[in-house]
Amino acid sequence: MYWAVILGLLAIIAIFGVKIVKRAVKKWIPKDLDKFFRSIDRLSSEKIFKVKFLHKDMYFVQDPDLIHKVLTSEVCMEKPRMIYKFFGLNDGLLCCGYKQWRRDRKNFSSSFNNVMVSCFVPIFCRIADRMICKIKMNDYSQKEVDMIHFTERCTISMILATSFNIFPEDIASPDEEIGRVAEAVKITSFMLSERFKKFVMFFDTVFKRTEQYRQQNEIRDSLYDLFHKILDEKTKNGNNNEEQQPSFFQNIFYNKVMTFKNEMTEDQIKDSIFTVIGAGFETTGTASAHCILFLAMHPEIQEKVHQEIMSVFPSDDIEITYDTLSELSYLENVMKESLRLGPTVHSIAREAMDNFEISPGKVIKRGSIFCINIYGLHHRKDLWGEDAELFNPDRFLPEYFDGKQQYFIPFSIGRRNCLGYRYAYTSFKVMMVKLLRNFKFTTNLKLNEIKFNRQIALKLMGKHLVMIEKRH
Numbered sequence: 001m002y003w004a005v006i007l008g009l010l011a012i013i014a015i016f017g018v019k020i021v022k023r024a025v026k027k028w029i030p031k032d033l034d035k036f037f038r039s040i041d042r043l044s045s046e047k048i049f050k051v052k053f054l055h056k057d058m059y060f061v062q063d064p065d066l067i068h069k070v071l072t073s074e075v076c077m078e079k080p081r082m083i084y085k086f087f088g089l090n091d092g093l094l095c096c097g098y099k100q101w102r103r104d105r106k107n108f109s110s111s112f113n114n115v116m117v118s119c120f121v122p123i124f125c126r127i128a129d130r131m132i133c134k135i136k137m138n139d140y141s142q143k144e145v146d147m148i149h150f151t152e153r154c155t156i157s158m159i160l161a162t163s164f165n166i167f168p169e170d171i172a173s174p175d176e177e178i179g180r181v182a183e184a185v186k187i188t189s190f191m192l193s194e195r196f197k198k199f200v201m202f203f204d205t206v207f208k209r210t211e212q213y214r215q216q217n218e219i220r221d222s223l224y225d226l227f228h229k230i231l232d233e234k235t236k237n238g239n240n241n242e243e244q245q246p247s248f249f250q251n252i253f254y255n256k257v258m259t260f261k262n263e264m265t266e267d268q269i270k271d272s273i274f275t276v277i278g279a280g281f282e283t284t285g286t287a288s289a290h291c292i293l294f295l296a297m298h299p300e301i302q303e304k305v306h307q308e309i310m311s312v313f314p315s316d317d318i319e320i321t322y323d324t325l326s327e328l329s330y331l332e333n334v335m336k337e338s339l340r341l342g343p344t345v346h347s348i349a350r351e352a353m354d355n356f357e358i359s360p361g362k363v364i365k366r367g368s369i370f371c372i373n374i375y376g377l378h379h380r381k382d383l384w385g386e387d388a389e390l391f392n393p394d395r396f397l398p399e400y401f402d403g404k405q406q407y408f409i410p411f412s413i414g415r416r417n418c419l420g421y422r423y424a425y426t427s428f429k430v431m432m433v434k435l436l437r438n439f440k441f442t443t444n445l446k447l448n449e450i451k452f453n454r455q456i457a458l459k460l461m462g463k464h465l466v467m468i469e470k471r472h
């Protein structure tokens with residue numbers, strides 16, 4: 001196998017020449033992914049530019065209208081395997097080929113529609129209340145704490161509850177096990193970023209022989225076994241008598257296996273589960289921590305959100321529902337501004353399934369790859385104004401935002417957008433309502449001093465350090 005790779009590399013060098021290959025490797029596979037994305041930002045005045053990478057034409061699309069055209073075109077629904085294979089979830093919705101995606105997206109979309117997400121709201125509230133209790137157990141008013149520690153654990157618990165009907169009460173030592181799941185997903189995500197840094201790791205034949213590949217599979221299998229174990233225990237303990245909560249994967253495991261049996265293999269089921277956990281956990285957990293940090297940096301905005309929350313939910317007894325949440329329009333703008341400055345999915349890619357006329361007379365060849373830099377788009381001064389780097393939720397007021405919709409795409413757009421965007425917005429909003437109703441956040445960090453690091457997902461360089469004061 002190694003010989004095949006070495007021969008392949010020699011062939012590439014023979015075709016393209018040693019110098020060109022060396023230059024391409026240095027330029028396009030930098031040691032640091034974040035630096036690579038920064039160099040792309042600097043080219044934002046170019047509407048679209050092409051780079052040859054191995055045998056592929058890669059187009060970096062920067063113009064908002066062209067981005068819109070690519071993401072909404074039926075011809076660009078395919079994910080480039082060359083890039084998405086790094087997630088190691090080839091059979092999950094996020095990374096799978098177009099044919100499988102059409103079938104699976106239909107199967108899964110009912111689990112993420114308005115009705116289903118509104119049924120999840122009481123579950124989100126129950127899990128968020130647990131986070132509030134955990135925070136209240138300590139006094140963080142004088143000592144700094146990393147907010148992401150709470151938001152990530154809350155998000156993973158929400159996903160476990162809504163996907164498998166697994167609640168912290170069902171787990172023998174919930175803090176330990178939930179922490180284990182969170183760590184496992186984070187390690188996998190870190191490993192993915194590491195794989196990007198080594199050119200030889202682009203080749204599956206090499207990667208599959210590495211220790212990293214073995215570890216990744218081990219983590220995944222142990223999580224899968226853990227879910228099975230918990231579900232088996234629940235069934236044995238007769239939890240069936242308990243009022244059944246809505247959940248989307250328990251069906252796949254148990255009740256509706258027959259529906260999917262002939263359609264989905266064990267690997268497809270595994271990859272689908274890890275796609276939802278991976279796509280939903282780090283994204284929402286990190287977005288919520290960013291939002292709290294931005295509010296801690298802007299006390300006047302935090303106070304305004306607090307007042308809005310108190311006007312809609314003046315007492316703890318008022319039920320939080322999908323409808324009442326929609327009354328919190330200022331909070332929604334705060335969340336959007338937070339996702340604009342720190343889009344947790346910072347870049348995406350698509351592949352042309354056929355020749356594609358991107359603009360009059362400019363035809364892109366079938367098989368070409370489009371790269372979309374969401375972070376770059378969200379930070380452009382020519383689109384958002386000179387204050388683009390500032391945190392200003394009012395820019396989402398209709399009088400300023402109308403006509404700018406295509407500059408804001410944290411969940412992507414078109415038919416292959418984020419399947420979980422309603423779920424994400426709703427769970428994110430519930431967390432914000434509970435946190436801001438109960439606590440006041442402050443920080444010593446300054447907006448102009450923090451930096452984001454773009455690896456596989458967008459992360460803050462450093463910690464989301466805040467002080468937390470209880471409100472009475």
Ligand code: HEM
Pocket residue numbers: 093094095101105275276279280281283284287343344345347348349409410411412415416417418419420421423424
């Ligand atoms: C703040 C939170 C979130 C953000 C910013 C986000 C963003 C995105 C983006 C930009 C994509 C498109 C990726 C691409 O084209 O490569 C995507 C896809 C996806 N997301 Fe999310 N997401 C979030 C939360 C969630 C949640 C909570 C779930 C599920 C519970 C979820 C499930 C998915 C799935 C399954 C896909 C693949 C969809 C497809 O290809 O049909 N996401 N997400």
